[in-house]
Amino acid sequence: xxxxxxxxxxxxxxxxxxxxxxxxxxxxxxxxxxxxxxxxxxxxxxxxxxxxxxxxxxxxxxxxxxxxxxxxxxxxxxxxxxxxxxxxxxxxxxxxxxxxxxxxxxxxxxxxxxxxxxxxxxxxxxxxxxxxxxxxxxxxxxxxxxxxxxxxxxxxxxxxxxxxxxxxxxxxxxxxxxxxxxxxxxxxxxxxxxxxxxxxxxxxxxxxxxxxxxxxxxxxxxxxxxxxxxxxxxxxxxxxxxxxxxxxxxxxxxxxxxxxxxxxxxxxxxxxxxxxxxxxxxxxxxxxxxxxxxxxxxxxxxx
Numbered sequence: 001x002x003x004x005x006x007x008x009x010x011x012x013x014x015x016x017x018x019x020x021x022x023x024x025x026x027x028x029x030x031x032x033x034x035x036x037x038x039x040x041x042x043x044x045x046x047x048x049x050x051x052x053x054x055x056x057x058x059x060x061x062x063x064x065x066x067x068x069x070x071x072x073x074x075x076x077x078x079x080x081x082x083x084x085x086x087x088x089x090x091x092x093x094x095x096x097x098x099x100x101x102x103x104x105x106x107x108x109x110x111x112x113x114x115x116x117x118x119x120x121x122x123x124x125x126x127x128x129x130x131x132x133x134x135x136x137x138x139x140x141x142x143x144x145x146x147x148x149x150x151x152x153x154x155x156x157x158x159x160x161x162x163x164x165x166x167x168x169x170x171x172x173x174x175x176x177x178x179x180x181x182x183x184x185x186x187x188x189x190x191x192x193x194x195x196x197x198x199x200x201x202x203x204x205x206x207x208x209x210x211x212x213x214x215x216x217x218x219x220x221x222x223x224x225x226x227x228x229x230x231x232x233x234x235x236x237x238x239x240x241x242x243x244x245x246x247x248x249x250x251x252x253x254x255x256x257x258x259x260x261x262x263x264x265x266x267x268x269x270x271x272x273x274x275x276x277x278x279x280x281x282x283x284x285x286x287x288x289x290x291x292x293x294x295x296x297x298x299x300x301x302x303x
Contacts, residue, residue, distance in 0.1 A: 003132045003139060003227070007186070007234050009118060010143070014195065016151060016187045017116055017143035018158035019234060020207065020216070021225065023180040024136035024169060028094045029086040031101065032173030033058070036087060039100040053093065058083035085173055098135065105168045106130045109140075114161040116143045134228055140165055151187060151198075155205045158183075162207055162216070178209050182217040182225065186234045197221045197235060 010017050024030075033054045040050055062084070064071040076084045087094050109115065115130040131140040142161045144154045162183075166176055185205070187198040200220060207216040219225065224233040224240035231241040 004232060004236065006116065006129065006132075006141065007236050010186050010234075011188055011236065013118070013145075014188045015143060015145065016154055016185075017141055018155065018161075019184040019186065020140040020142075020158065020162050020165075021182050021227070022138055022140070022162075022165070023177045024138070024174050025177045026086070026174065027136035028089060028091070028098060030173045030175065031087055031097065032085055033083075035101060035172045036093075036097040039104065040093065040097055043096065043100055053087075057086070057088060060084070095135075101172050102133060105165070105172070106133075108168055109161065109165060112161075112164060114140075114142050114157070114164070116141045117145075137228070138165075139227065151185075151203055152205065155185065155203075155207070159207050162209065163211075166209060176209060178214040178216070181209060182219050183207050184219050184221055184234050186221055 009015075037050050037054060041047060059077050061074050061077045063074045087097055109130045110128060115128050117126070117128045119126055129141060131138050133139070140161060142154070142158045144157065169175060185198065185200075185203055187203065188195060189198055190196075200218060206218070208214060209216055221234040222237070224231040226232075226244075231238075231244050233240065
C-alpha cells in the first residue's frame with residue numbers, strides 16, 4: 001500500500017522517479033558471519049552467544065533429509081575448505097540479523113543522497129524513502145525534484161544508486177538475481193494538453209547490473225509485475241490484479257461475503273469473512289475502482 005501511495009504522490013506532484021526492483025539471492029544463506037556478528041552486537045547481543053552460534057554453524061555437517069532417508073553426501077566441517085557462511089533457514093536469529101543488516105545498507109544509501117524525499121501534505125512532515133523491502137525483495141526508488149535537472153541525469157543517478165546497492169549487498173555476502181530485476185522510469189509530462197507518463201521511446205536509457213555486464217530489464221508504467229502477491233504498476237491501475245484474482249477464484253470468494261447493505265464498520269472487516277488467507281493478505285494493497293469491479297457483488301455501507 002505504501003508503494004501504491006508513493007506512485008500516487010509522484011503523479012499528483014507531476015514528478016519524476018526511478019523504481020528499481022531486485023531480488024537478493026539466497027538471503028539468509030549468504031550472510032557473511034563477520035557482518036551478522038557486528039550487526040547483532042550493535043543490537044546488544046552478547047559476543048559469547050554469537051560466537052557459540054556462528055562456530056556451531058561453521059562446524060556443522062549438513063545432510064539433506066528426504067522421505068527415503070538422509071543423503072549420503074554432505075557439506076561442511078571440512079578443514080580444507082572455508083567454513084560455511086549464512087545463518088540457516090529457520091534460525092531465530094535470521095530475521096533480526098537480516099533486518100539490522102538491511103537497515104545499515106539502507107542508511108548508507110540515504111547518506112549518499114539516494115531516495116525519495118517529500119513533504120507530506122496532510123500531516124505536514126518531511127519523509128525520506130529509500131525503497132520498499134520485504135526480506136530479500138526490494139524496490140529501490142530515486143527521485144530528483146529539481147525540474148531544471150535533465151531526466152538523463154536522474155537516470156545516471158539511478159544507475160549509481162543501483163550499483164551502490166549491489167555493492168553493499170556483496171559486502172554482506174549477498175548478491176542480486178539479475179533475471180528477477182527490472183526497473184521503471186516514472187515521469188509525468190503534459191502532451192497535447194493532457195497529463196500522462198513518458199514512454200520508453202521518448203526517454204531511451206539502460207540500467208546495468210554486475211559492473212555493466214548485465215542489462216537490467218526496463219518496464220513501461222502500464223506493465224504490471226507481481227510484488228508480494230499483488231500485480232502492481234506505477235500508473236496505479238489494478239486491472240491486472242483484478243484479472244489475476246478472478247482467474248484464481250477470487251470472484252467466487254468475494255461472493256461468500258453478505259451481498260446486502262451493511263454498516264460502515266462491517267464493510268471494513270468484511271474482506272475477512274470466509275476468504276482464504278492469500279486473498280485476505282493481499283486485499284489490503286488493493287484500491288480497485290468500482291468500474292473495474294463490475295460483475296462482482298458489491299456491498300453498500302449505510303451510515
